[in-house]
Amino acid sequence: MIQVGIVGYGNLGRGVEYAIQKTEDLELVGVFSRRAPETVETVYAETNVYALNTILDFKEKIDVLVLCGGSKDDLPQQTPELAEHFAVVDSFDTHANIPDHFAKVDEAAQKGKQVAIISTGWDPGLFSLNRIMMEAIIPDGKTDTFWGKGLSQGHSDAVRRVDGVKGGVQYTIPSEVAMEKARSGSKEELETKEKHVRECYVVLEEGADAKEVEQAIVTMPNYFEPYDTTVHFITEEELARDHQAMPHGGFVIRSGQTGEGTNQTMEFSLKLDSNPEFTSSVLVAYARAAARLAKEGVVGAQTPFDIAPKYIHPKTNEQLRKQYL
Numbered sequence: 001m002i003q004v005g006i007v008g009y010g011n012l013g014r015g016v017e018y019a020i021q022k023t024e025d026l027e028l029v030g031v032f033s034r035r036a037p038e039t040v041e042t043v044y045a046e047t048n049v050y051a052l053n054t055i056l057d058f059k060e061k062i063d064v065l066v067l068c069g070g071s072k073d074d075l076p077q078q079t080p081e082l083a084e085h086f087a088v089v090d091s092f093d094t095h096a097n098i099p100d101h102f103a104k105v106d107e108a109a110q111k112g113k114q115v116a117i118i119s120t121g122w123d124p125g126l127f128s129l130n131r132i133m134m135e136a137i138i139p140d141g142k143t144d145t146f147w148g149k150g151l152s153q154g155h156s157d158a159v160r161r162v163d164g165v166k167g168g169v170q171y172t173i174p175s176e177v178a179m180e181k182a183r184s185g186s187k188e189e190l191e192t193k194e195k196h197v198r199e200c201y202v203v204l205e206e207g208a209d210a211k212e213v214e215q216a217i218v219t220m221p222n223y224f225e226p227y228d229t230t231v232h233f234i235t236e237e238e239l240a241r242d243h244q245a246m247p248h249g250g251f252v253i254r255s256g257q258t259g260e261g262t263n264q265t266m267e268f269s270l271k272l273d274s275n276p277e278f279t280s281s282v283l284v285a286y287a288r289a290a291a292r293l294a295k296e297g298v299v300g301a302q303t304p305f306d307i308a309p310k311y312i313h314p315k316t317n318e319q320l321r322k323q324y325l
């Protein structure tokens with residue numbers, strides 16, 4: 001059994017606790033949090049919670065740590081610190097800073113002779129793997145990424161700030177028209193604003209005028225004005241019942257030409273009812289890889305580009321060859 005520790009217990013931490021339950025080869029040692037352990041309420045009552053500052057006492061008991069902190073402030077500090085002492089995986093997703101994060105984690109992991117897999121998840125992660133595979137196979141072409149249907153925190157906040165709005169959420173949805181263009185083999189660059197449409201679900205304050213509120217939303221500069229925006233009015237009960245989940249997903253599409261102009265299209269898509277639960281499931285598959293690579297003596301920072309598929313799957317390579325080739 002691969003012994004796992006969870007560092008940081010938010011949405012991803014909870015998702016990892018669930019995901020480990022679905023495996024037969026991974027076992028949870030416990031959750032490590034910066035908060036007082038007795039204040040952290042886990043999904044399963046039997047899960048142990050420890051103070052993060054005691055984690056070095058667990059060096060011999062843990063094969064791999066799944067780091068579930070935020071990309072903005074937690075992982076830039078926690079991943080290098082912990083990679084010196086443990087095999088680790090993270091889902092660091094600040095795309096522009098990945099090279100810098102890689103360098104810092106690599107230095108720490110080399111120093112401690114550990115392996116660290118960074119930027120797993122779906123974007124970065126599974127989307128990135130598909131982008132490089134598609135481009136390698138169809139060099140004469142164009143790749144587009146579409147995100148959604150997904151809940152956007154920033155745009156939901158903007159809706160809630162409009163006068164007359166009591167509550168609301170905003171979903172970003174890929175535009176069907178733009179996706180068809182992306183699949184067509186055309187090299188025409190698509191602009192961000194034509195790639196996505198925006199859908200708002202709004203609860204009105206008592207006495208507020210629906211037409212005025214709708215107008216204020218769809219004409220809001222930068223946020224909604226450049227997009228095709230639809231506003232739906234719902235009740236407070238509907239908002240609580242139907243819009244609390246964190247759905248997300250998206251498409252990576254590459255189309256281009258081989259031969260003398262033969263069109264070829266490749267597509268990878270995700271439709272997620274819960275972004276964090278899915279991201280956590282990816283982290284857990286890569287935690288398996290990290291534990292196995294550590295056993296093989298591999299040292300240093302790695303990304304999903306470096307990990308052969310056989311390492312993330314519980315079956316042996318022989319079984320995989322028989323079943324999936």
Ligand code: NDP
Binds near residue numbers: 070
């Ligand atoms: P959260 O904000 O839920 O959790 C982040 C950290 O905040 C936790 O590790 C926890 O640390 C602390 N925390 C959580 N809840 C509380 C609380 N109630 N009070 C005080 N502190 C709390 O973030 P998510 O789990 O949603 O996401 C983590 C990161 O995952 C994101 O920043 C994002 O970058 C990344 N991500 C990556 C994806 C990819 O495809 N690569 C996709 C989705 C997300 P502690 O327990 O130590 O207090």
